Amino acid sequence: MERVAEVVKRLQAGDTPAGRQKRPKLLPDRHPNRDFFIADILDWALKNDRPTMEHPMFGLSKNPDHRIRHYEHNGRKITIKPGADGLATIWDKDVLIYAVSQLIEGMNRGRPDISRTVRLTAYDLLVSTNRHTGGGDYDQLARAFERLAGTRITTDIKTNGVRQREGFGILDAWKIIEKNPADGRMVAIELTLSDWLYNAIVAREVLTISRDYFRLRGGLERRLYELARKHCGHQARWMIGLELLHKKSGSTTTLKEFRRLVKKAAASDALPDYRMQYDREADQVVFHNKEAARALASRAAAN
Numbered sequence: 001m002e003r004v005a006e007v008v009k010r011l012q013a014g015d016t017p018a019g020r021q022k023r024p025k026l027l028p029d030r031h032p033n034r035d036f037f038i039a040d041i042l043d044w045a046l047k048n049d050r051p052t053m054e055h056p057m058f059g060l061s062k063n064p065d066h067r068i069r070h071y072e073h074n075g076r077k078i079t080i081k082p083g084a085d086g087l088a089t090i091w092d093k094d095v096l097i098y099a100v101s102q103l104i105e106g107m108n109r110g111r112p113d114i115s116r117t118v119r120l121t122a123y124d125l126l127v128s129t130n131r132h133t134g135g136g137d138y139d140q141l142a143r144a145f146e147r148l149a150g151t152r153i154t155t156d157i158k159t160n161g162v163r164q165r166e167g168f169g170i171l172d173a174w175k176i177i178e179k180n181p182a183d184g185r186m187v188a189i190e191l192t193l194s195d196w197l198y199n200a201i202v203a204r205e206v207l208t209i210s211r212d213y214f215r216l217r218g219g220l221e222r223r224l225y226e227l228a229r230k231h232c233g234h235q236a237r238w239m240i241g242l243e244l245l246h247k248k249s250g251s252t253t254t255l256k257e258f259r260r261l262v263k264k265a266a267a268s269d270a271l272p273d274y275r276m277q278y279d280r281e282a283d284q285v286v287f288h289n290k291e292a293a294r295a296l297a298s299r300a301a302a303n
Helices: 002-013 017-021 035-043 051-052 093-108 123-128 136-149 195-202 211-215 221-232 242-250 255-268 291-300
Strands: 048-050 071-074 076-080 117-121 154-157 171-179 188-194 207-208 239-240 274-281 286-291
Touching: 002 076, 017 211, 017 242, 048 051, 051 195, 051 221, 071 188, 071 242, 076 136, 076 195, 076 207, 093 123, 093 136, 093 195, 117 123, 117 286, 123 188, 123 207, 136 171, 136 188, 154 221, 154 239, 188 242, 221 239, 221 242, 221 274, 221 286, 242 255, 274 291
Parallel strands: none
Antiparallel strands: 048 207, 071 076, 076 154, 117 188, 171 188, 239 286, 274 286
16 A cells, blocks of 8 residues: 555656656756845856866766776876865866856956955855755855865866976865854855966956856766867857767766767757757767757748
């Protein structure tokens, strides 16, 4: 009887193959009503640095990963060594995107105090990256800082024409500079970015990304969007062999499983700005720029 009751409960909740197909493509906007300051932040262009969009430096799973990774492509090499808390994940990267966006906005406004040490408010970061703001979410944020500081990078990739001569953390350091006296939650935080990342910012080696990036559900989806934005950009389309896409994504699955996941991502059509298509005969993936496709369709209709 208990098993029957559980099945009925799932059916009522829509947990069936048909119901699961109706699952929203993107996470909900968790903060539709924002205060004035947060609304001002969200008027800034969201920026992601090109070097980490190009190369797989972050884990795509939330499970702790302590494996050392080596990546080489077109003569460029990267070694990523996780810290005691595991490899920094692509969700941890939200912290960097927020910090990079702040610094670029400051540069655009001509602020004279730009440096690789950034002060930010934890609540603003959580809201701006579409996260919840409960007590556990502040704890998760602290763990993200630890993974970013603990993950060590060795690479010959230059930023702003400068090659880092030694291993470095994605974050050099972080500290809480103010806590809420009522509950002890972090309020203000100070982050010190690595010279490698800061050099990329100073040289404006960044790209504007969609705010819906923070609403993507899976780590692979986020990584596929990054690669599409970096390589397809404003072109009509970009093609890449599945094996090379597997390598550039940083996925640790088998090629067979990766192919299945890519097909699933293409079918869901959740990526902002781009549509994916898997070409079975060529075993490659084609990314189509949705805006370019709409423009072509509009011109064709006009003619």
